[in-house]
Every structure is written in C-alpha cells, then in structure tokens.
Amino acid sequence: MMKLVIANKLYSSWSLRPWLIFKNFDIPFEEIIIPLREADTPAKLARYSPSGKVPVLLDGDVVIWESLAIIEYLAETYPDRAIWPQDKAARAHARAISNEMHGGFMPLRQGCPMHLGVRFKTPEMTPALKANIDRVETIWSETRRKFGAGGPYLFGEFTAADAMFLPVVTRFETFQVPVRTETRAYMDAALKNPAFVAWREAALKETWRIADYAAGHTLVENVI
Structure with missing residues (x-):
C-alpha cells in the first residue's frame, strides 16, 4: 500500500x-x-x-x-x-492553473498562511497581496464559466485543480478576505467537500501546536 x-x-x-x-x-x-x-x-x-x-x-x-x-x-x-478532467482542453486548463498556483502567489502564501484553527483580522491589502487575490478570483470565475457547468467545483466534478486551490480557499476563510459573490459560492462548495471536512476535523483534534505560527496577525477567534 x-x-x-x-x-x-x-x-x-x-x-x-x-x-x-x-x-x-x-x-x-x-x-x-x-x-x-x-x-x-x-x-x-x-x-x-x-x-x-x-x-x-x-x-x-x-x-x-x-x-x-x-x-x-x-x-x-x-x-x-478522473483526477484531471477528461476533456483535452479542460485538462490543459486544469494543469495550467494548477502549475500557476504551484509556482506563484508568494504574497498570498506569506501574508495569509494556512491555519485551520483560528480566524484572523483581514490583513492590510498591499498591492501585491491584492493582485494575488484578484488573480485567484479571476482564475476561479473564468474556469467555472468555461468548464464548471456539471457541478460546484472548478470543472464541475472535483479534480486535481480543486485540490491545488483548496488551501487558498481556507486562507480566504481564515483571514476573512472580502470576495466576489461567485467566489464565495465556490468557497462554500470546497469547504463542504467531505474529504476536506474530515481533514479539518482531524486537524482540530491534533495536540501539536506551533505557538508563533502566523505571528503578527490579529487573532479574532479560536475555533479549536
């Protein structure tokens, strides 16, 4: 195994x-x-x-x-x-946006680290961070419009592209990032993914903690 x-x-x-x-x-x-x-x-x-x-x-x-x-x-x-979309054009698009996520968005990663156990105050929207957020929202909305008619995920059904972006969904949630209506709809679907729900439930039961994780951000709520 x-x-x-x-x-x-x-x-x-x-x-x-x-x-x-x-x-x-x-x-x-x-x-x-x-x-x-x-x-x-x-x-x-x-x-x-x-x-x-x-x-x-x-x-x-x-x-x-x-x-x-x-x-x-x-x-x-x-x-x-169907880990990647079966349609050739959709599959190429999925790989392109997944690689873009993989290799970029450093201001977003550094400014809004993943932390499933808290809510933070929305950080200062620096030009670089705002550009990252805008680009993510554009990727999601364009992908949903072109390929998402068959379900609530980026390509309708859950694919590798959703797996690549789901940590970003959690960042938007944790840092209470203001988003477009269509972005919120996709986020709600992703956060209800049964596998992610199981991951988050297990995360909240963990005993390991990093005391200074996301230091410098203003805590609004503990959800652990």
Whole structure:
C-alpha cells in the first residue's frame, strides 16, 4: 500500500493537496504524520524525504517528494479515476492553473498562511497581496464559466485543480478576505467537500501546536 508522509493538518497546505486526491478518488494509502518544528522533526523527515520536506509519497521503491508530482503519479497510476478532467482542453486548463498556483502567489502564501484553527483580522491589502487575490478570483470565475457547468467545483466534478486551490480557499476563510459573490459560492462548495471536512476535523483534534505560527496577525477567534 502507498504511504503518504504529511505534516500537521492544522497548518500544512502542501500536505493537504495530495491527501485530498487520495480521499476524493478512493485510493488506499497509509498516512504518516510528522509534526513540524519539533526537536526530532529533521531526523524524522530525513527517513523519508530527500528534500527534508513534506509531503512525500512512498510506493515500494518509488519516492516522490513534491505535491504536484505526487498528484501526477496518482493520475498515471489510476487512469480510470478522473483526477484531471477528461476533456483535452479542460485538462490543459486544469494543469495550467494548477502549475500557476504551484509556482506563484508568494504574497498570498506569506501574508495569509494556512491555519485551520483560528480566524484572523483581514490583513492590510498591499498591492501585491491584492493582485494575488484578484488573480485567484479571476482564475476561479473564468474556469467555472468555461468548464464548471456539471457541478460546484472548478470543472464541475472535483479534480486535481480543486485540490491545488483548496488551501487558498481556507486562507480566504481564515483571514476573512472580502470576495466576489461567485467566489464565495465556490468557497462554500470546497469547504463542504467531505474529504476536506474530515481533514479539518482531524486537524482540530491534533495536540501539536506551533505557538508563533502566523505571528503578527490579529487573532479574532479560536475555533479549536
């Protein structure tokens, strides 16, 4: 059975992405959790990860230490599951926006880190952060208009593109980012995804905490 090495569910956006694929597409796997920023974290990570980071997929002798590569591996291993959209044009679009998410949006990532256990005051909308937020909303709205007629997700049914963007949905929620009406509708659907609901419930039960995580942001509410 494949093994997926992940970090704290409360904080680890990159761990969440492939985990959602496993769960949404009923792929059996064993989960290994290594909490972040503990004394033995580097040693534990070194057992599995060439990069010293998570997530890591272990499939026999195969070791894959990057989220999008893990998703691609699962899509190739399980071609009968529509992990990427089946239509050629939709699939290309899904890969394009997923890679854009993977390689960009640093002001958003740094300014609104994933934290499922709290609500923060909306941060200052710097030009860079606002540009990131606007671009995400445009990606979602354009994708939904072109390809989303069959359901509530970006391409109708849940795909790898939704897995790549769901941590952004949580950031918008945690930091109470003002969004367009159509953005809110997509966020509501994503947050109700059964796999994500299970992840979040498990995250809120974790005993590991990082005291200074998201330091500098104004806490509005604890939801743990």
